[in-house]
Amino acid sequence: MLNDRPLKLQDLNHHARQFAHKHLYKDLALTEHLAMFDHEGWIKCAEFGLFRLAIPEKFGGKGATRTELIAVMEGLGYGCEDNGLLFSINAHLWTVVLPLIAHGTPEQQAQFLPSLLDGSMIGANASTEEQAGSDVFSMQTQAVKQDGHYILNGTKCYITNAPIADLFVIYANLDPNLDPLGITAFLVPSSTPGLEISSPLPKMGMRTAQMGKITLKDCRIPVSSVLGKIGRGMAIFENAMENERGCLLASALGTMQRQLENGIQHARTRKQFVHAISKNQAVSHRLVDMKVSLDAAREMIYRVARLKDEGHNAFLEAASAKLFVSETYTKFSLDVFRLYGAQGYLANSPAERGIRDSIASLIYSGTSDIQRNIIAMELGL
Ligand SMILES: Cc1cc2nc3c(=O)[nH]c(=O)nc-3n(C[C@H](O)[C@H](O)[C@H](O)COP(=O)(O)OP(=O)(O)OC[C@H]3O[C@@H](n4cnc5c(N)ncnc54)[C@H](O)[C@@H]3O)c2cc1C
Known part of the structure; x- marks a missing residue:
């Protein structure tokens, strides 16, 4: 466990290597062939304290530094050959957990953080679209305010963790003319009606990480789903x-x-x-x-x-x-x-x-x- 973490970076690195060797090293030929996500490994990582390590204590984290987290991630990369699992963890941490901490309301944080940190909830970030890859802010997914809700319509592709995600950070544009200044981030649980998730897309590598497409068809979410401020999606x-x-x-x-x-x-x-x-x-x-x-x-x-x-x-x-x-x-x-x-x-x-x-x-x-x-x-x- 990282709970009683030693302070030296090389100790953290070593500790993570040992953990990965013991709990994450698997017969990858089989799991890759089946493109199987290592859910057990994910939970083991959560129990190890990985997800809460560099999270401030007031959010239930361990308050470690970014440098300490990096030392642990490096150790995991050494000890674990399942790069797909590590990629899924990275997507969850950097594009869902950290934005929620930086921009979420106390209510949103109370609702989602405990489960994201204990591993019972998996996060995914949905920004890319077929016609908006590198030029991501040309996205076509629209949000319209109606009767105290937002209605989302559009399609997102190449989304890491999509087939196994419980919570999405979805970027959509509130401006009817799709001016990028209308782009807003929304927190959308995967169980929301109108959110459809494709089956996993077969990939060249990192096959154990699940990637999918999501389709939003009149997906109705409460106004409290906005992450950060309206029109601050780009930032x-x-x-x-x-x-x-x-x-x-x-x-x-x-x-x-x-x-x-x-x-x-x-x-x-x-x-x-x-x-x-x-x-x-x-x-x-x-x-x-x-x-x-x-x-x-x-x-x-x-x-x-x-x-x-x-x-x-x-x-x-x-x-x-x-x-x-x-x-x-x-x-x-x-x-x-x-x-x-x-x-x-x-x-x-x-x-x-x-x-x-x-x-x-x-x-x-x-x-x-x-x-x-x-x-x-x-x-x-
Ligand atoms: C493994 C993997 C995981 C991913 N996970 C996610 C995810 O979780 N969520 C998500 O939203 N997206 C995800 N993506 C999508 C990723 O963000 C996009 O693939 C990436 O931004 C590139 O967009 P594109 O594939 O449409 O390529 P394009 O934008 O079509 O680019 C094609 C080529 O044109 C070049 N090009 C384009 N514009 C310029 C320019 N202005 N100047 C110079 N060269 C240019 C590019 O460099 C590239 O070589 C993932 C992709 C991969 C491969």
Whole structure:
């Protein structure tokens, strides 16, 4: 349990590794084949104290820092090969729990937070639409006020956790002309009539994470469902994205560390032309480059966490971290694959899974091109 958490970051990291080894390491070949979400693992993570770790005490949290949470996420990435489960957890934390804490009314917090923190409720963020991906604020989903309620109509796609979610943060536009200044965030329980959830969409990687489409057909919700203020949806979304972009790849740091250690071991023991393959400079230098890029990636994520702990804006740094770490993670996985030769091409080998799982990071939470656009804008270009 993280309740009596030690204070040193490496202790937290170690603690999380041990927890993940003991409770989360599963036969992924089967669960991935069935695209099965590890619900038991989710509950174990909640019991471990993960969801409430960096939540202020007044909300029932443990009051840990963002940096401490990142150290735990890194440890989980090291100990747990189920990247789908970790991705689901990240979506729940950064795009539902944190926005509810930052923008929710006391009533909304009392209604939803206890269940989101103890794991009995799963959260999902619904912003993307077929025609509004990178250009998310061109969304067509509309909200209309009627008889003291809002009526939502529209469709959202590629929503992580949708098929298993209990609560959605849904972004919809209240302006009849769809001016982005009308975009508003709403809290919508999955049981609300008029909210239809598709079956899980088959994916290339992170197959245990469930992704789906939601359709809103005259979905009627009380006025008290507005999260934050009317017309503040863009700010709430940007704030959620800053947190997500800056921190969601912390678990990938642990994954890369594990892959690096295993890769070094493999390079030392695999012999070709009489010698260990590590004796070839081409191989050892590739591993060195992996180590250096991982160190840089780690610094970038911890920098965002430190800035957030100090109460600063980290919009630019979060975009830089997302860009650099996702590109590093993807290249890293290809380099791991090279190291194992044909063995890494076999389905369900860690190298094959690594490629499938890492490549999505180039797209979610804003593509690399979009991160570059954000950084250019922040630089005044
Ligand atoms: C694994 C995964 C999980 C996801 N989870 C969620 C979720 O939980 N909730 C949710 O709402 N959405 C989610 N998404 C959707 C995600 O946010 C979008 O896929 C992403 O924003 C890109 O939009 P798009 O797929 O429509 O691509 P497009 O916007 O169509 O982009 C296609 C290509 O054009 C480029 N491009 C577009 N505009 C520009 C520009 N202005 N400058 C330069 N290049 C540009 C892009 O970089 C990309 O290469 C998820 C996606 C994935 C892959």
